[in-house]
Amino acid sequence: MSTLAARTAPAGSPAAPPRRRPKPRGRFTGWLFVGPFVVVLVLMLIVPIGYALWLSLFRDQLVGGNQFVWFANYLQLFQDSQFWSGFGRVVVFLVIQVPIMLGLALVAALTLDSARLWGTSFFRIAVFLPYAVPGVVAALIWGFIYGNQFGLTGAANDALGIDLLQPFSPTWVLTSIGNVVTWEFLGYNMLIFYAALRTVPGELYEAAELDGAGPLRTVFSIKLPALRGPMVIATIFSIIGSFQLFNEPNLLKTLAPNVIGSSFTPNMYAYSLSFSGQQFNYSATVAIVMGVITAVIAYVVQVRGTRQENR
Amino acid sequence: MSTLQHPATGPAGPATVTEATTTLRNGRRGAGRASRKADQPVDGRKPKRSGLLTAVMIVFVVYSFAPLFYLLVNSTKTQSSLLSTFGLWFGGDFNLWQNIVDTVTYNDGIFLQWFGNTLLYVVVGAGGATLLATVAGYGMAKFAFPGRRAVFAIVLGAIAVPGTALAVPTFLLFSQVGLTNTPWAIILPSLISPFGMYLVWTYAVDAIPSELLEAARMDGAGEFRIFFTIALRLLAPGVVTVLLFAVVATWNNYFLPLIMLSDPKWYPLTVGLNQWNAQATGSGAQPIYNLVVTGSLLTIIPIVVAFLFLQRFWQSGLAAGSVKA
Numbered sequence: 001m002s003t004l005a006a007r008t009a010p011a012g013s014p015a016a017p018p019r020r021r022p023k024p025r026g027r028f029t030g031w032l033f034v035g036p037f038v039v040v041l042v043l044m045l046i047v048p049i050g051y052a053l054w055l056s057l058f059r060d061q062l063v064g065g066n067q068f069v070w071f072a073n074y075l076q077l078f079q080d081s082q083f084w085s086g087f088g089r090v091v092v093f094l095v096i097q098v099p100i101m102l103g104l105a106l107v108a109a110l111t112l113d114s115a116r117l118w119g120t121s122f123f124r125i126a127v128f129l130p131y132a133v134p135g136v137v138a139a140l141i142w143g144f145i146y147g148n149q150f151g152l153t154g155a156a157n158d159a160l161g162i163d164l165l166q167p168f169s170p171t172w173v174l175t176s177i178g179n180v181v182t183w184e185f186l187g188y189n190m191l192i193f194y195a196a197l198r199t200v201p202g203e204l205y206e207a208a209e210l211d212g213a214g215p216l217r218t219v220f221s222i223k224l225p226a227l228r229g230p231m232v233i234a235t236i237f238s239i240i241g242s243f244q245l246f247n248e249p250n251l252l253k254t255l256a257p258n259v260i261g262s263s264f265t266p267n268m269y270a271y272s273l274s275f276s277g278q279q280f281n282y283s284a285t286v287a288i289v290m291g292v293i294t295a296v297i298a299y300v301v302q303v304r305g306t307r308q309e310n311r
Numbered sequence: 312m313s314t315l316q317h318p319a320t321g322p323a324g325p326a327t328v329t330e331a332t333t334t335l336r337n338g339r340r341g342a343g344r345a346s347r348k349a350d351q352p353v354d355g356r357k358p359k360r361s362g363l364l365t366a367v368m369i370v371f372v373v374y375s376f377a378p379l380f381y382l383l384v385n386s387t388k389t390q391s392s393l394l395s396t397f398g399l400w401f402g403g404d405f406n407l408w409q410n411i412v413d414t415v416t417y418n419d420g421i422f423l424q425w426f427g428n429t430l431l432y433v434v435v436g437a438g439g440a441t442l443l444a445t446v447a448g449y450g451m452a453k454f455a456f457p458g459r460r461a462v463f464a465i466v467l468g469a470i471a472v473p474g475t476a477l478a479v480p481t482f483l484l485f486s487q488v489g490l491t492n493t494p495w496a497i498i499l500p501s502l503i504s505p506f507g508m509y510l511v512w513t514y515a516v517d518a519i520p521s522e523l524l525e526a527a528r529m530d531g532a533g534e535f536r537i538f539f540t541i542a543l544r545l546l547a548p549g550v551v552t553v554l555l556f557a558v559v560a561t562w563n564n565y566f567l568p569l570i571m572l573s574d575p576k577w578y579p580l581t582v583g584l585n586q587w588n589a590q591a592t593g594s595g596a597q598p599i600y601n602l603v604v605t606g607s608l609l610t611i612i613p614i615v616v617a618f619l620f621l622q623r624f625w626q627s628g629l630a631a632g633s634v635k636a
Binding site for chain 1: 360361364367368372374375376378379382385443444447449450451453455456457459465472476480484487499500502503505508534535562563565570582584603607610611615617618619
């Protein structure tokens with residue numbers, strides 16, 4: 001993240017502190033403002049992570065009670081097929097859902113920015129609105145729609161006379177979840193892209209027009225390059241979201257208990273280890289491994305995205 | 312608007328805020344760079360409106376609205392007509408008011424209790440997070456102090472740590488110190504907003520001219536007085552953005568309360584609604600789908616209204632923040 005900030009930030013912004021600063025009264029005056037935030041951050045972020053790391057090195061054993069076991073939990077996790085099947089599932093989800101969602105968001109943002117619509121601001125708000133809907137409510141509504149009791153798929157299947165739509169079958173359940181997530185975050189990503197497009201300086205378009213570039217050429221030569229930075233950010237947030245997938249499958253589980261198991265995603269696995277299995281040490285291990293994997297992949301995406309931009 | 316508006320923006324009013332944003336944007340882009348407004352073409356000519364592009368956006372809007380429409384339609388149905396009538400249109404008796412009454416009175420008004428809990432978590436959690444982030448962002452932007460680079464590093468690292476990944480470790484810690492199943496278990500973790508702090512920080516660098524602070528210091532104003540009377544007002548669009556995102560995050564919080572709370576009397580709406588939903592299956596099933604649907608509708612109305620009323624503020628804040636962040 002730091003290279004990204006350093007690249008985009010003009011002088012005076014966080015990554016590059018300006019050389020001239022106002023002279024406050026004391027050297028430590030700034031801490032009066034920053035101190036409370038840092039204290040809470042340490043207590044709510046660093047202490048829990050440290051505690052989880054500590055827990056992950058122990059194990060409750062029938063013989064000998066709570067024992068220090070070094071990295072035995074990690075070794076067990078690397079051979080745990082339940083964990084890896086959940087992990088594989090979120091990777092598949094990530095590889096398919098994120099490009100579709102970001103692609104649609106991109107189309108929507110470019111369409112909004114074309115200035116050739118009736119009612120641009122209405123569209124902007126309308127598509128963004130699902131972001132304000134709680135993930136739980138989104139999953140509930142879509143769950144009802146998917147359901148064949150009083151949902152739409154039931155009605156559609158009845159009309160067709162065959163069971164064509166089966167949102168909760170093992171083949172389709174991941175797509176069903178992907179649709180809910182796409183619905184929730186499409187508008188949010190659209191707004192991020194749109195905000196970036198609005199800051200493209202006007203002369204660039206004027207120059208392009210003088211050079212005889214058409215609308216499509218303008219999109220590919222000016223707009224898309226301007227979106228690389230926000231695209232990297234959106235991708236990173238989406239990767240984090242996919243790896244942490246929990247709410248939607250956990251809620252749809254009520255409707256499809258045989259298809260969505262308790263280790264459907266790594267986060268659901270960590271949850272069930274803690275609350276059904278009381279295996280807190282192992283659960284902490286899952287949380288830490290997923291955190292590390294997420295951070296590493298987010299970092300790689302960021303470095304790659306930045307490098308491409310510098311080419 | 313007035314009730315939702317941040318107190319500090321009150322006297323300044325929207326006009327001042329808009330001015331501040333405009334100056335900020337023009338200043339950032341430098342001389343000669345025109346700032347475009349929505350709907351305003353680059354070269355002053357109006358490009359031809361396109362039916363095709365409008366149709367594309369209409370498809371997006373239909374997708375976005377369909378589930379909300381479904382929710383609205385079905386909140387007017389009784390439990391039995393929910394099951395017997397077509398989902399995307401009204402059917403049976405118009406039962407919306409009775410559903411609302413049933414929702415808020417079911418189980419001795421537990422829904423209102425959940426609503427109150429959610430409000431508590433939002434006001435204290437999201438409000439506290441915004442306050443901490445604003446004060447700290449200002450401090451980072453306008454003061455040099457020892458350890459500033461270390462704070463910068465921690466904040467950037469913290470942004471990369473997803474909230475849900477923290478939930479299980481925080482639960483393990485809280486159960487050790489006996490904080491689980493109390494409101495604090497939800498409020499305390501909600502207080503951190505590293506991204507919000509970063510947003511205010513980037514915003515404050517340009518929005519608050521250092522000369523202004525210098526002048527106030529010359530006049531003998533204390534640092535906190537300067538912050539509350541001058542800085543906060545200039546920061547308003549950034550602060551509203553951070554506040555709205557913190558409110559959405561807290562209002563929609565599900566994983567954390569799910570693992571922290573075992574007593575329904577502390578549940579927020581999200582966990583409560585899911586409990587109602589789960590009640591329909593399993594042994595001794597008591598389906599109350601009409602209440603789940605109506606409760607969902609009542610849950611999203613306040614947050615949607617807040618978004619619509621405050622959109623001018625958060626959109627300018629988001630524009631400033633997202634481009635750099």
